[in-house]
Amino acid sequence: MRRMLRAWRDYWFRDTPLVNLAVCRILIVAVQLRWLVQQTYEYSASQPASLYNPLPILHVLLLPVGWNFQPDLAFLEAVHYMTLGAGLLALVGLFTNLGLGAFAAGNILLRAHAYSFGNFHHPDAPFMIALMILALSPAGGALSIDDLWRRLRRNARHVRFESARLLERTSPFAGWPLRLIQWILALIYLSAAYAKLAEAGSTGRTAIRSATTWYRMACAGAVKSVSGSAISTFWPKFWAGSPCWSREPSSSPYSSRPSHGSTYLPRRHSTWASR
Amino acid sequence: MVCISLFIAACLVVQAVASSGKRPGPFEYSPYQWPFIDYPMYSLAHYEGDEVSRLLLIGIRPDSTKIEIEPEDLGLTFFPYLHGPIRAVRDSSRSAASVFRDIFAAGHGVEVVGFEVLDRPVVITRDGYHPGPPKTVASLSFDEPAASGNEGER
Numbered sequence: 001m002r003r004m005l006r007a008w009r010d011y012w013f014r015d016t017p018l019v020n021l022a023v024c025r026i027l028i029v030a031v032q033l034r035w036l037v038q039q040t041y042e043y044s045a046s047q048p049a050s051l052y053n054p055l056p057i058l059h060v061l062l063l064p065v066g067w068n069f070q071p072d073l074a075f076l077e078a079v080h081y082m083t084l085g086a087g088l089l090a091l092v093g094l095f096t097n098l099g100l101g102a103f104a105a106g107n108i109l110l111r112a113h114a115y116s117f118g119n120f121h122h123p124d125a126p127f128m129i130a131l132m133i134l135a136l137s138p139a140g141g142a143l144s145i146d147d148l149w150r151r152l153r154r155n156a157r158h159v160r161f162e163s164a165r166l167l168e169r170t171s172p173f174a175g176w177p178l179r180l181i182q183w184i185l186a187l188i189y190l191s192a193a194y195a196k197l198a199e200a201g202s203t204g205r206t207a208i209r210s211a212t213t214w215y216r217m218a219c220a221g222a223v224k225s226v227s228g229s230a231i232s233t234f235w236p237k238f239w240a241g242s243p244c245w246s247r248e249p250s251s252s253p254y255s256s257r258p259s260h261g262s263t264y265l266p267r268r269h270s271t272w273a274s275r
Numbered sequence: 276m277v278c279i280s281l282f283i284a285a286c287l288v289v290q291a292v293a294s295s296g297k298r299p300g301p302f303e304y305s306p307y308q309w310p311f312i313d314y315p316m317y318s319l320a321h322y323e324g325d326e327v328s329r330l331l332l333i334g335i336r337p338d339s340t341k342i343e344i345e346p347e348d349l350g351l352t353f354f355p356y357l358h359g360p361i362r363a364v365r366d367s368s369r370s371a372a373s374v375f376r377d378i379f380a381a382g383h384g385v386e387v388v389g390f391e392v393l394d395r396p397v398v399i400t401r402d403g404y405h406p407g408p409p410k411t412v413a414s415l416s417f418d419e420p421a422a423s424g425n426e427g428e429r
Binding site: 008009012013043046047048049050051055056057108111112115117118119120122124125126128129132133136172173176180183184187188189190191192194195196198 | 276279280282283286287290291293294295296306307308309310311312313314315316318350351352354355357358359363370371374375378
């Protein structure tokens, strides 16, 4: 038992550079902010009440205003602007954890509301989970105003200037968020392969081919989209193209490219952590 | 460290359950655990000769003529169209269907006294897909008295 606990601790809580987590924070928040600024809520706010079938997490988030409260347009827009503000705080790393928590909650509320009318899409869910996890992590421990302020105060106290030494600053709590995001993504992709195997019918060869094709597409998506998450956020032209494996037009920031590409960072993290 | 370990374990368990695609208890569709999701996208295989359903809502006017009602006629997109009016007619839920009757009347000035759900399938062949024989899969009239036990509410 003790060995298992030690193995658990060594896996999840080994020292990891804080800068890894900070880079992920900036990229994930930037991608999410870019999506958020494009959102409008007229469509979901105008849906008939009979279609409103709130997701459980929406009930929970709306609990302070009532279990069965149905947000109207003004409410959604107020949440939108508060979430934008929280996202900017999270991006620059000012009151980082508070900002990340509010940003995660606001985004989850807005998406969960949009998905409470029988319409449901997959790609943004991993972003929501990643934001929740980052909110509980020392994501503001580097590349943030919080960290800059902390170091300035320390320098002033010691009357001595110390450089940032980004890669040398590690924490046992900086690795678990990225490993957990990595595991969540792996389980989601496992679900895709399992569904292929389970639902492809009795022709085993077709089923296995489908599953392995999907797996290859997932891996290719992650590798090819190394720059997808980051670059396409700042380069709108990227959004115009369709992902190479998808027949769907890629008109949304949540096209397969950035969401599959988002797997790259946590996967890459293993390499970073070993440096 | 203990709290974070519990959080990690909880996340992994919830995601593993979601990935399994199991839907316990009263939950009838996948995203009840959202944002923890399964990902069975496009996993259903179709083979040569299979019919793929394409459902369309048909409005029945008082003079018994029929009018096709597309999702955009009701201000809906594809999935809300399936989960809203199409499901209401298939479940014989007049109260749910009447919402869409009113929306259509307000938007188009056309009164309907009933709905049908028409399936216009396509058949998969080696040469591509071809239209299959259309068939009515459900109908609902607002004039007839409700059959007992058939007024299913969602």
